[in-house]
Amino acid sequence: MAFSKAVELLQLARMASGYAGVSLNEIEAEFDCVRRTAQRMTDALVRVFPDTEDYVDAEGHKRWRVPRRRVAEFFAPTADEVAALELAGATLDRQGLTREAGQLRTLRETIKILMPDKRRPGLEADEEALLEAMGHAARPGPQPASDPRIDSAIAEALKGPFVLEIAYRGRQDSAAKIRRVEPYGLLLGARRYLVGRDRARGDTVMRHYRVEDIESAEVTQDWFARDEAFDLEAYANRSFGVFQNEAEFGDVVWKFTPAAAPHALRYRFHPLQSTETLEDGSVIVRFRASGLLEMCWHLYAWGDQVEVLEPKALADMVAGHRRGDFPGLP
Known part of the structure; x- marks a missing residue:
C-alpha cells in the first residue's frame, strides 16, 4: 500500500472510531473523492480492521464504526x-x-x-x-492577583449560567459593595475583567469588574437566560485592551517609520487590523476600537517611531510624549 494511502486509511479509521462512525457522504467530503473511491476505502478499512461494524442510522445511511481500542495506539x-x-x-x-x-x-x-x-x-x-x-521560558513582569475560591465561583457561574453575587470594590468605593451580576465571560490581559450585567440596574449594558477587586464571590441558584446575540469575541474586538467607551470607538490609524516597520509587522495590535507597506518602507496599521488611554500606554513604548494619524484625540494625547532616546523597540 502506498504511504499516502496508508495515511488516508489511518485518517479514515480515526473518523470511524467516533460514536456514530462514518458514512460514505462524510468520506467523500473529507477526502474530496467520488462515491466509488469512498466505497473502496471502506472495503480497505474492513480488511485492515476486521472487527469494523456497519449499521444503518436513523436517516437510512449506512455507517462504519471501528472499535476505538483498535485505533488508539496509532493516535x-x-x-x-x-x-x-x-x-x-x-x-x-x-x-x-x-x-x-x-x-x-x-x-x-x-x-x-x-x-x-x-x-x-x-x-x-x-x-x-x-x-x-x-523551562527557561517564563513571562516576567506584573501578573494579576488571583484567589482560587473566586476563580472557581466565576467558572461555575459561567457554566450555569447562574447569577453571581460578588463583594466588589470599585475605584470610587471606600468599601466593597454587594452586586448581583449575570456573568458573560472573562477578558484576559495585564488585568482580568469579568464581563457581565448588573441585575440591580435592569439594563443590557455590559460592565467590567476587575477580578482582583472582587473580595468574595458566591454562586446563586438564580439561573438566567443568556443573550444569544452576545458574542464575547466580537465584544472584545471593540476595544484595544479591555476598556470600552462607545464615544471613543472609531477608526485608528498608526504610521510606523521604516526603521520600526519590521518590528511593527511582527505585531498584532488588533485581531481585525489591516496593514499597508508604503514605498518608503513605512507601515500603516488600521483597525477600529476604543480605549485611547490603553493605546497611549502602548504607543509610549514605540517612542518617536510611530505617528498617530487617527483619531485626532489620540494624536493630541501622545503629542509631546514621543521620545527619541529609547535604545530599543517593543
Whole structure:
C-alpha cells in the first residue's frame, strides 16, 4: 500500500472510531473523492480492521464504526503535545486561572494513563527532556492577583449560567459593595475583567469588574437566560485592551517609520487590523476600537517611531510624549 494511502486509511479509521462512525457522504467530503473511491476505502478499512461494524442510522445511511481500542495506539499523543499541555497549564497559572490549569494537568495525566504501556516510558522521557529545554521560558513582569475560591465561583457561574453575587470594590468605593451580576465571560490581559450585567440596574449594558477587586464571590441558584446575540469575541474586538467607551470607538490609524516597520509587522495590535507597506518602507496599521488611554500606554513604548494619524484625540494625547532616546523597540 502506498504511504499516502496508508495515511488516508489511518485518517479514515480515526473518523470511524467516533460514536456514530462514518458514512460514505462524510468520506467523500473529507477526502474530496467520488462515491466509488469512498466505497473502496471502506472495503480497505474492513480488511485492515476486521472487527469494523456497519449499521444503518436513523436517516437510512449506512455507517462504519471501528472499535476505538483498535485505533488508539496509532493516535497516541506525541511528547510535544503532552508537554504543550503542561506549558499551557503553567501559563494559565501565571494568569491566575488556577482552576483551569488544574483541569489541564488532570487531562494530561488521564491521557498518559490511557496510553498503551509500551509507549508510556518513551513518551515520559521525551516529555521530560522537552519541558527541561522549555523551562527557561517564563513571562516576567506584573501578573494579576488571583484567589482560587473566586476563580472557581466565576467558572461555575459561567457554566450555569447562574447569577453571581460578588463583594466588589470599585475605584470610587471606600468599601466593597454587594452586586448581583449575570456573568458573560472573562477578558484576559495585564488585568482580568469579568464581563457581565448588573441585575440591580435592569439594563443590557455590559460592565467590567476587575477580578482582583472582587473580595468574595458566591454562586446563586438564580439561573438566567443568556443573550444569544452576545458574542464575547466580537465584544472584545471593540476595544484595544479591555476598556470600552462607545464615544471613543472609531477608526485608528498608526504610521510606523521604516526603521520600526519590521518590528511593527511582527505585531498584532488588533485581531481585525489591516496593514499597508508604503514605498518608503513605512507601515500603516488600521483597525477600529476604543480605549485611547490603553493605546497611549502602548504607543509610549514605540517612542518617536510611530505617528498617530487617527483619531485626532489620540494624536493630541501622545503629542509631546514621543521620545527619541529609547535604545530599543517593543
